[in-house]
Amino acid sequence: MALLLTRQDVEMLLPMSEAMAAVEEAFRQLALGQAVMPLRSAIPVPAHNGLNLAMPAYIGGDLDALGLKVVSVYPDNPTRYNLPTVIATVLLNDPRTGAPLALMDGTWLTAMRTGAAGGVAAKYLARPDAEVVTILGAGVQGRTQLMAACAARPIRRAYVYDALPERSRTYAAEMAPKLGIEVIPTEDLERAIREADIVVAASNAHEPIFPGAWLRPGTHINGIGSHTPTTRELDTETVRRALVVVDQREAALAEAGDIILPIREGAITEAHIHGELGQIVAGQIPGRTSPEQITLFKSVGLAIQDVSTAARLYRLARERGVGQEIPL
Structure with missing residues (x-):
């Protein structure tokens, strides 16, 4: 069973303070050599002025989090389809077994973790x-x-x-x-x-x-x-x-x-x-x-921003009983 977290769930669970704390710790672990993070793979979709990206990461240390974000960047979406430019989904896995822990909306997560990175940069x-x-x-x-x-x-x-x-x-x-x-x-x-x-x-x-x-x-x-x-x-x-x-x-x-x-x-x-x-x-x-x-x-x-934020969201969701259990 995996936990499904919708856009509404993510917005409710994730204040900027939590996102900034997660992202700051992810950057720290990266500097300490505790992250495994390949460069993202990109698939251009020129017929639709789009780009599809896969972003995996494992963060060790105290975070011990494993996951993958698939994100699409389509600049024409707001004007042509009334959709966000960035649409994403995040899969969080159990680093001990590889089993899926959660599948969550990554669009708001991406917006928040990117904002959080800017906030951490401003802090320092x-x-x-x-x-x-x-x-x-x-x-x-x-x-x-x-x-x-x-x-x-x-x-x-x-x-x-x-x-x-x-x-x-x-x-x-x-x-x-x-x-x-x-x-x-x-x-x-x-x-x-x-x-x-x-x-x-x-x-x-x-x-x-x-x-x-x-x-x-x-x-x-x-x-x-x-x-x-x-x-x-x-x-x-x-x-x-x-x-x-x-x-x-x-x-x-x-x-x-x-x-x-x-x-x-x-x-x-x-x-x-x-x-x-x-x-x-x-x-x-x-x-x-x-x-x-x-x-x-x-x-x-960076994928570490997504995975650290997803891990924080998963913990908050479990603590508060938010989300839907789904069989895969």
Whole structure:
């Protein structure tokens, strides 16, 4: 018997604090050498402008969790089918036997664990007094990234910018009362970048959204939206100016156009990558070293985030009697 957890179950069980705790521990175990995680396998579906990904991982140590996420990324879904861009399912296995423990909706889990990674990065890299965040992209990721930023820092105001202004207005109307902060939809991108303590790029853009010269000293950037070698949300100047931290070096150098393209241009080398977020969490390398430093966390998303969050969800579901037992 396996436990089936629906989208509704996942939303009910998983606050951002739990997601951030799970993801932070996953990054720590990765840095300690306790994770087995192949690079994701990708199947392009060009006829439908889609991408299908398989992401397995085993995390040892105190987590001792085994699982697999299958995730589809279809940028046309919101406008053509009224579906999310990202749709996912997670299978959690018993690491002792390999038997299935749970099958759960991975779409909201993915949104939350990705937001949580941004929150953990802000916890270790953003200035402690960061109060203003600018969100680039008013989609699901923009929402969970703001939730996580508010959990990590004393945020009092957020700007939201989207290529479709109506999306920004809807976002602001939803998120301001939800988080109890001022959320301002804006079309003045330069002002939003120049005033930000934290900038989160969580869009579907294939080209840089803003010039790096707009960033003021002390800004922290989370680069979340792009995850292929030929696309990027951040320009070369942004990457060149920043202390660059990645989720995993191997994955970033294989998949993160925000890093790969500046290397190809000759603007930086691989040595420009300061290290991995887990190394900072584990105390192996320093994070921010001055209030004026510009810091950048570039994430392509790792299977350890999914598996650690799924394991946390499974434990919470068992404790609270949530979910449906199903024979397989």
